[in-house]
Amino acid sequence: MKKLAVFGGNANPALTSEICQRLGIRQTEVFVGRFSEGEIRVHIKENIRGQDVFIVQPTCPPVNDNLMELLILIDAARRASADRITAVVPYYGYARQDRKDQPRVPITAKLVANLIVAAGVNRVLTMDLHASQLQGFFDIPVDHLYGINVLAEYFKDRKIEDLVIVPPDVGGIKMARAYAKRLNAGLAIVDKRRTSPEKTEVMNILGEVKDKNVVIVDDIIATASSLTDAVLALKAHGAKGVYAAASHGVFSGPAKERIVNCKELLEVVVTNSVPLKDGLQDSKIRQLSIAPLLAEAIARTHNAESISSLFEEIRN
Numbered sequence: 001m002k003k004l005a006v007f008g009g010n011a012n013p014a015l016t017s018e019i020c021q022r023l024g025i026r027q028t029e030v031f032v033g034r035f036s037e038g039e040i041r042v043h044i045k046e047n048i049r050g051q052d053v054f055i056v057q058p059t060c061p062p063v064n065d066n067l068m069e070l071l072i073l074i075d076a077a078r079r080a081s082a083d084r085i086t087a088v089v090p091y092y093g094y095a096r097q098d099r100k101d102q103p104r105v106p107i108t109a110k111l112v113a114n115l116i117v118a119a120g121v122n123r124v125l126t127m128d129l130h131a132s133q134l135q136g137f138f139d140i141p142v143d144h145l146y147g148i149n150v151l152a153e154y155f156k157d158r159k160i161e162d163l164v165i166v167p168p169d170v171g172g173i174k175m176a177r178a179y180a181k182r183l184n185a186g187l188a189i190v191d192k193r194r195t196s197p198e199k200t201e202v203m204n205i206l207g208e209v210k211d212k213n214v215v216i217v218d219d220i221i222a223t224a225s226s227l228t229d230a231v232l233a234l235k236a237h238g239a240k241g242v243y244a245a246a247s248h249g250v251f252s253g254p255a256k257e258r259i260v261n262c263k264e265l266l267e268v269v270v271t272n273s274v275p276l277k278d279g280l281q282d283s284k285i286r287q288l289s290i291a292p293l294l295a296e297a298i299a300r301t302h303n304a305e306s307i308s309s310l311f312e313e314i315r316n
Contacts, residue, residue: 002083004302005048008056009069012275015090015291016056022295028053032069040068042076053082054125054298059093059112060274061252067093067112071119078120086301087121088294090273091248095130098137113137125297127273127290128219128247145297146311147219147247147271148175150288152182154269155215155245162240164188164212168230172218179217179245186212190230210238221246221270224255228262235264244268249287251280259284 007028008016020027029045055077057070070087077085097108109130116124116138123141135142155163163185167176170189180187188207214234221227221244231242242265249270251259259268271290293310300307 003051004054004298005046005051005082006054006056006298007044007073008088009066009073011057011060011066011069012090012272014275015058015272015289015294018289018291019056019088019295019298022291023299030073032073040065040072042069042072044076044080047080048077049081050083052084052086052302053077054086054088054302055121056088056090056294058089058091058273060091060248061093061250063093067115071115074116074119074121084122085120086123086125086298087116088125088298089116090127090271090290090294091250092126092129092134095134098131098134109134110137123301125294125301127271127294130219143297143301143307144311145290145293145307146175146178147273147290148178148182149293149310150271150290151217151245151247151269152179154286154288155183155243160213160215160241160243162212164207164209164214164239166190166207166209166214166216166230166234168216168218168226175219176217179215183215185215188214190216190233205233205237209234211240213241214239214243216242216244218244218246220248220250221255221268222250223253224251224258227268228258228265231262231265241266246270248273249276249280249285250274251277251285256280256285 005028006020007030009032031043033041035041055073059067094108094112117140125143127145128147135144165176165180165185166188167173168190188209191204191206216230227244234242268284269286272287297307
C-alpha cells in the first residue's frame with residue numbers, strides 16, 4: 001500500500017490532530033499562513049510524492065477563508081505529485097443553496113463542488129450534508145457519513161425514559177426515524193413554515209409529546225431560531241424535557257444567547273465537525289468527537305475496504 005499522509009488547514013486543527021492520533025500516524029507538516037496583503041500562503045514541508053493524501057478541512061465559518069485554504073491545499077498536494085487526494089470535509093459550507101427556489105439566484109452548492117473537483121481532488125469524504133442529493137453535484141466518488149453514529153450512542157448511554165425523537169421539519173423524517181430505531185423511541189414532527197432563510201414559524205406538532213422527553217434532531221444549528229421556536233412549541237404541547245442534537249454546531253449570530261436564555265432547553269449536543277467559537281463553551285452545549293468515525297473511514301479508504309457499515313443504519 002502507498003504511504004498515508006494526513007494534514008489540514010486552519011479550519012479545525014484539533015480535529016486533524018485527533019484523527020492522526022487515532023490512526024497512529026504523525027501529521028504531515030504543512031504551513032498555512034498569509035502573505036502581507038492577506039492572500040493565503042501554503043507550503044507542504046514534507047515529501048508526499050506518490051502518497052495517499054487526506055486533507056481535513058471543514059468549510060465552516062469563516063467559510064470563504066476555509067474554502068480557499070482547502071482549494072489551495074488540494075492544488076499544492078496535486079503539484080507535489082500526490083498519488084491520490086481525498087478532501088475530508090466534515091462540514092460542507094454553502095450546502096443550503098442547493099437549488100433555484102426563486103428567480104435569479106445561484107446554486108452555490110454545485111459551484112463549490114465544481115471548484116473542489118477542478119482543484120484536483122480525487123474523492124470527497126463528508127458528513128451529514130444538508131441534502132443527501134448534494135453527493136450528485138460531484139463528478140467524483142463521495143463517501144457520506146452520518147453523525148447519528150456518535151450522537152445516538154450518547155443518548156443511549158443517558159438512558160432517558162419516555163423518549164420521543166422530533167425532526168424540525170418534514171424533510172428530516174428519515175433521519176429522525178433512524179434515531180428513533182436506534183434509541184427505541186417514539187417519533188413526532190414539528191410542522192413549520194419558513195418565512196425567510198433565517199426564520200421559521202412553528203404551525204403544529206404532529207404526534208404525541210405530552211409527558212415525554214423529547215430530542216430534536218437536525219443537521220445544522222445556525223442561529224438557533226428554529227430550535228428555540230420548536231422547543232417552546234413542544235413545551236406548549238406538554239413535553240417534559242427537551243434536548244437537541246445536531247451534527248454541525250455552527251452557532252452563528254445570536255445562537256448562544258438564544259440557547260442560554262431558553263430555559264426549557266436542557267442540553268444541546270453537537271459534534272466537533274465545526275470547532276466551538278470562543279465564548280460558546282457553556283454547560284448547555286456538549287461537543288462529541290467524530291475523530292474515531294473519520295479515522296476509521298480514512299483507514300478503510302486507504303486500505304481499499306468497504307466503509308458502507310459506517311453509514312448503513314441511516315438507510316434502513
